[in-house]
Amino acid sequence: MSANFHPGRILTFxxxxxxxxxxxxxxxxxxxxxxxxxxxxxxxGEGAEGATRAGELMRMMVPLHSGLAIIMTIILTFxxxxxxxxxxxxxxxxxxxxxxxxxxxxxxxxxxxFPFFWMLCTSFKPSGQELVISKANPFDIVPSEPTxxxxxxxxxxxxxxxxxxxxxxxxxxxxxxxxxxxxLLVATTAAFLVTLFASMGAYVFSKxxxxxxxQMFMLLLATMMIPGMMFMVPQFFMVCKMGLFGxxxxxxxxxxxxxxxxxxxxxxxxxxxxxLLEAAQIDGASEWQVFRVVIVPLAFPIILTLxxxxxxxxxxxxxxxxxxxxxxNPLSITLPVGLALFRGQYTSELGLIMSASCFSIVPIAVLFxxxxxxxxxxxxxxxxxx
Amino acid sequence: xxxxxxxxxxxxxxxxxxxMLLFGVFLIFPIFYxxxxxxxxxxxxxxxxxxxxxxxxxxxxxMSDFQFWWxxxxxAFYGVLSIxxxxxxxxxxxxxxxxxxxxxxxxxxxxxxxxxxxMLVVGVIWTLIYAPKFGALAQITTWLIGENNFFNTTGLLGxxxxxxxxxxxxxxxxxxxFGMVLFLAALQNIPEAVYEAADIDGASEWQKFTKITVPLxxxxxxxxxxxxxxxxxNAFTEIYAMTSGGPQVVMGGETVGSTxxxxxxxxxxxxxxxYGYAAAISYMLLIITLGITWLQQKVAARNNGMEAGx
Numbered sequence: 001m002s003a004n005f006h007p008g009r010i011l012t013f014x015x016x017x018x019x020x021x022x023x024x025x026x027x028x029x030x031x032x033x034x035x036x037x038x039x040x041x042x043x044x045g046e047g048a049e050g051a052t053r054a055g056e057l058m059r060m061m062v063p064l065h066s067g068l069a070i071i072m073t074i075i076l077t078f079x080x081x082x083x084x085x086x087x088x089x090x091x092x093x094x095x096x097x098x099x100x101x102x103x104x105x106x107x108x109x110x111x112x113x114f115p116f117f118w119m120l121c122t123s124f125k126p127s128g129q130e131l132v133i134s135k136a137n138p139f140d141i142v143p144s145e146p147t148x149x150x151x152x153x154x155x156x157x158x159x160x161x162x163x164x165x166x167x168x169x170x171x172x173x174x175x176x177x178x179x180x181x182x183x184l185l186v187a188t189t190a191a192f193l194v195t196l197f198a199s200m201g202a203y204v205f206s207k208x209x210x211x212x213x214x215q216m217f218m219l220l221l222a223t224m225m226i227p228g229m230m231f232m233v234p235q236f237f238m239v240c241k242m243g244l245f246g247x248x249x250x251x252x253x254x255x256x257x258x259x260x261x262x263x264x265x266x267x268x269x270x271x272x273x274x275x276l277l278e279a280a281q282i283d284g285a286s287e288w289q290v291f292r293v294v295i296v297p298l299a300f301p302i303i304l305t306l307x308x309x310x311x312x313x314x315x316x317x318x319x320x321x322x323x324x325x326x327x328x329n330p331l332s333i334t335l336p337v338g339l340a341l342f343r344g345q346y347t348s349e350l351g352l353i354m355s356a357s358c359f360s361i362v363p364i365a366v367l368f369x370x371x372x373x374x375x376x377x378x379x380x381x382x383x384x385x386x
Numbered sequence: 387x388x389x390x391x392x393x394x395x396x397x398x399x400x401x402x403x404x405x406m407l408l409f410g411v412f413l414i415f416p417i418f419y420x421x422x423x424x425x426x427x428x429x430x431x432x433x434x435x436x437x438x439x440x441x442x443x444x445x446x447x448x449m450s451d452f453q454f455w456w457x458x459x460x461x462a463f464y465g466v467l468s469i470x471x472x473x474x475x476x477x478x479x480x481x482x483x484x485x486x487x488x489x490x491x492x493x494x495x496x497x498x499x500x501x502x503x504x505m506l507v508v509g510v511i512w513t514l515i516y517a518p519k520f521g522a523l524a525q526i527t528t529w530l531i532g533e534n535n536f537f538n539t540t541g542l543l544g545x546x547x548x549x550x551x552x553x554x555x556x557x558x559x560x561x562x563x564f565g566m567v568l569f570l571a572a573l574q575n576i577p578e579a580v581y582e583a584a585d586i587d588g589a590s591e592w593q594k595f596t597k598i599t600v601p602l603x604x605x606x607x608x609x610x611x612x613x614x615x616x617x618x619x620n621a622f623t624e625i626y627a628m629t630s631g632g633p634q635v636v637m638g639g640e641t642v643g644s645t646x647x648x649x650x651x652x653x654x655x656x657x658x659x660x661y662g663y664a665a666a667i668s669y670m671l672l673i674i675t676l677g678i679t680w681l682q683q684k685v686a687a688r689n690n691g692m693e694a695g696x
Contacts (some may be wrong), residue, residue: 098485105482109496112559115511116503118522122514141522201405208398216406223413227619227675229649230668233423233656234416257408287397316504318623319653336506340626343510350514357507368502372495375502380567 009092013084016099020080023106024073026139032065033142034121041124041146046158051126055145116361117141123150123355150355154342174330176359179338182248183360186321186334187314190252194310195303198258202265203295207277217266220259236323246326251334252314261306264381268302269295305378308371315364335360424666428659437662444666454667456642457651458674460550464647465618467554473610475558476565477603483566484573494570497563505560509627512556516542516628543628546635546644553628553645568606576602608686615678619671622649 040057044050080099087095124146152158156165156175165172204210205217235254244250272295280290296303318336325337333341339356346352368375424444426437448454479497483490500508515522518541527537536545542552576599584594600607625631631643631650646654648671656664 101482101485101487105487105493108479108482109493112497112500112562115508115515115559116500118515119511197405197408200401204398204402208401209394210398210402211395219414220409223409225676225679226417226672227616229620229622229652230420230672231413231416232652233661233665233668234419235412236656237419237423237661238412238416254412257405257413259409259413262405287401291401312502316506316623318504318506318626323656336504339506339510348520350520353510353514357510360504360507364502364504365499368495368499372498376494376498376567379501379564380571 006092009096012096013092013099016096016103017077017080019103020099021073021077023103024076025069027106027110028072029066029069030117030140030142032068033140034117036061036065037124037142037146041148044147046147046149046152048126050149051145051147054147058144058146116365119354119357119361122350123358124148125150125351127349127351150351151358153352154356154359170331174333176335176338176342176356178331179333179335180359180363182332183315183335186248186251187311189248190256190314191307191310193252193256194258194261195307197256198261198306199265199296199299199303200291202262202269203291205262205266206269206272207274207295220262224259224263232319232323235320239324245324246329246332248332250324251317251321255314255317255320258306258310261310264306264378265299265302268299272298301374302378304371305374308367308374309378312364312375315360420665420668423662424669426662426665428662440662444663447663448666448670452638452640453642453646454648454651454670456637456640457646457648460644460646461618461621461648464550464554464621464645465615467551468557468618469611469614471554471558472561472565472614473607475562476610477569479562479566480569480573483570494563494567497566499563500560501564503560505623506627508556508560509624512552513543513628516552518544544633546633549629549633550645553624556628557624565606565610568609569603572603572606573599608682612679612682615682616675618647619675620649621647622653625650626653 036058037054040054040061043057044053084092084095118141121141121143125143126145126147126149129143129145149158153161154176156162156172161172161175205213210216231254239245239250239254244253276294276298277290280294285293316336318340321334321337322340325333327333327341339353339360342356343353423437425439425441427440427443429435429437483493487493514520516537518524518538521537521541524538524541527535542548580598581594584598589597625645625647629643629645631646631654633644634641635644636642643650648667652664652667652671655667
């Protein structure tokens with residue numbers, strides 16, 4: 001307690017600890033409350049009584065989710081304090097630096113992901129109450145009286161829409177379930193065709209002899225320099241003249257030639273040794289068999305990456321889908337177009353807009369969770385070649 | 387053997403044919419078709435058949451179209467704001483993550499996640515965050531400093547001074563994780579020995595950052611500038627979702643949108659049925675892009691030459 005006592009360091013530690021405690025309590029509290037909220041929202045029925053009952057359920061679960069948050073905060077605090085005391089004096093400033101680092105990173109994650117958490121929370125709020133924030137604690141953004149009504153209205157399964165749907169079935173089909181299926185169909189078909197054609201093409205560019213192969217490849221690469229907006233007008237004319245306007249084909253046909261895909265796959269296929277192909281040929285495999293049995297399995301990770309990235313591209317290909325959608329046939333609308341249209345109709349109904357947004361965001365976020373390696377590597381690859 | 391090789395060529399051509407067909411029809415032909423269309427006028431009835439040949443009139447109109455040049459200026463400003471901000475944000479995140487950390491891959495994925503989400507939806511969410519009166523920002527500032535504040539009365543997207551910046555902030559936060567992954571990979575490739583040598587020479591942390599880290603990260607920075615330029619020229623969805631080109635300002639007797647970037651202006655012309663004019667604008671944008679690319683290559687070649695000369 002003499003020469004080793006640094007009041008400045010202790011003060012820094014106390015400040016960082018206080019920051020850590022409040023951040024842990026708020027964040028974990030919100031996450032646990034969110035869990036409790038989804039459970040209660042699914043447990044109750046429609047309408048205002050449903051929201052009230054969900055509110056009662058939520059109040060019953062307060063000890064549970066706040067308790068969990070408090071326990072977690074206490075455990076973490078004890079852990080950190082013990083680690084700090086155990087750390088030899090000369091390493092303590094490094095310890096404080098690491099503590100600050102973690103806090104800065106967590107704060108960064110909160111800033112980057114807050115919009116999406118807010119979207120999820122708002123989509124569970126009863127109509128008209130989206131604006132209400134807790135005066136006591138503005139950090140408490142998870143609704144206390146949750147409801148699934150927004151999702152029911154967006155899917156048109158609420159009582160009023162079902163009653164209206166009995167008179168006008170088409171009107172009732174104009175919901176985000178339909179848009180979601182349309183988007184899924186368009187994006188999956190496009191991704192499948194793009195990967196098929198691109199892997200066949202890349203196989204030739206990587207392993208086959210063909211006159212003018214190099215020149216063709218240079219031509220492909222040159223078109224990558226052209227901004228995509230440039231193709232909007234002529235492609236629109238072409239699609240219309242082919243009589244495809246308003247069809248699902250029009251939504252992806254012009255974007256099937258993926259130069260990026262060819263480039264990515266060729267780079268990978270260049271690393272497959274030719275001896276493998278020759279061995280298969282000696283065994284009497286036909287060209288198609290060589291492609292299917294040797295190339296595709298070996299290049300599968302990269303083909304999957306291209307599939308996912310193409311799926312993503314068509315899932316959010318808003319501008320093109322907007323201009324080729326025939327609004328007289330509302331059942332052909334895709335998700336982004338449907339959302340843009342919907343937002344125009346319900347400008348101030350935050351809950352509705354947010355629950356509609358969930359249909360686009362949540363599936364992709366879940367997909368990302370499972371296949372993040374493919375997404376991250378695929379998207380950042382090609383950036384640093386040379 | 388000759389028969390075998392011609393058979394081989396046929397097979398190779400067969401494998402390549404579907405792709406090249408699509409490529410030729412939907413990527414090469416449109417370049418010429420667009421040029422052809424740019425000599426035609428605009429149908430009054432949105433039909434595609436009653437186009438009237440107008441010669442060079444569309445290009446003459448572009449030259450005197452203040453709105454078009456204004457939108458180019460907005461695009462440039464958008465790039466000037468978003469590229470440096472994006473680079474700084476991703477570099478900062480990468481430097482934070484470039485340490486021995488518990489849960490590193492969690493942070494990496496969390497920062498990267500917004501990149502894969504639909505631009506339109508992200509734009510819509512941010513619009514509601516920025517919205518006056520009921521948006522998240524308005525409510526927080528109301529709680530902090532009372533009702534009568536800028537975020538609550540006008541909102542960031544409501545004022546021509548801040549609207550573009552607000553869009554840039556939203557897009558930088560969406561895209562920061564992408565650059566972060568690139569920077570992180572490059573940072574991890576810098577050998578520790580370089581820093582140790584600098585330590586021996588008595589370099590400060592700042593000197594190590596500016597004299598070692600930044601120069602070694604230059605390829606990534608160049609890449610981010612190039613993609614940033616293309617991104618600004620292609621910017622459309624974020625503007626459509628967040629501002630619709632507005633808020634309007636009067637500039638030299640003309641009313642122009644303070645966030646009307648070139649991509650959005652092109653869409654507006656197309657949407658109001660000015661097909662020929664939109665095609666001509668596309669061509670102008672193409673020429674500008676090629677010009678910028680050429681310039682970048684020049685600069686890159688000169689820099690490489692300088693380095694070789696050292």
